[in-house]
Amino acid sequence: MLKSFKIFIYKPNEALTFKSPVESLFYTSLQDSPFLTQNAEQAHLFFVPFSSDLSTRSIARVIRRIKEELPYWNRTLGADHFYLSCAGLGYESDRNIVELKKNSVPDLLLPCFSWVKPKWSSLVKELVNDFEFLIESEPSDQLTYRQRLTSSKFCLFEYGGDVSGIGEAFRFQCVPVVITDRPIQDLPFMDVLRWQEIAVFVHSKSGAEELKRVLNRTYEDRHEQMKRLGVKASQHFVWDELPQPFDSFHTVMYQLWLRRHTIRYARREYD
Incomplete structure (x- = not known):
């Protein structure tokens, strides 16, 4: 995995801000890791980064831009794409958000640090x-x-x-x-x-x-x-500033490695 697994990161239009230090640490670690590739044709998976405070409508615009500017989302309808967050995405009727939640690599919840008190059962x-x-x-x-x-x-x-x-x-x-x-x-x-x-x-x-x-x-x-x-x-x-074997960063990457085999949908041609 360490030698062959490759991930392409879409370049955001603006600087990213993260509410959670874990989200920020993951993004920085991925950029500095051997998993990163600048050649999208070599990538097994594609990472869609977006700021923690973006609304679902703004995230939908991010996906729309990705679909319009590059061909990779459209090859699989997003099935070889992933995003990570502590809070997850809200529900939205926009087709781009629906595709992101339904087709992207699922259920990769980050173990985040938060002192928000849950509602008592x-x-x-x-x-x-x-x-x-x-x-x-x-x-x-x-x-x-x-x-x-x-x-x-x-x-x-x-x-x-x-x-x-x-x-x-x-x-x-x-x-x-x-x-x-x-x-x-x-x-x-x-x-x-x-x-x-x-x-x-x-x-x-x-x-x-x-x-x-x-x-x-x-x-x-x-x-x-x-x-x-x-x-x-x-x-x-454990989240390390410099990732170590078996820590949270490498465990997330291992999960992605296990899920890298996705169904590639044939591109449809319309008259």
């Missing part, structure tokens, strides 16, 4: 007054936060919240418990990590007593193994 609200659980409305300072991770057997996460905390939980041997109402489809690195072996998934409507039964059973049967696997998984959540 009914289960978390039920646990607030339970002495066996520590539920915070605001994040702790880093020292206290890590001390609590180290001393806890399980760490609760609301699905859709800050996924960078899961990487921290793995590092400090606290098994993540992900509370969700729907099937898990977009956790980071789903092509690489066997999430069912390193995290517990529970329904938000399970109730506190059912959650305790699940956690007690997990602790008795496989907690130690999940901790060991989680520590190994934690390396994939």
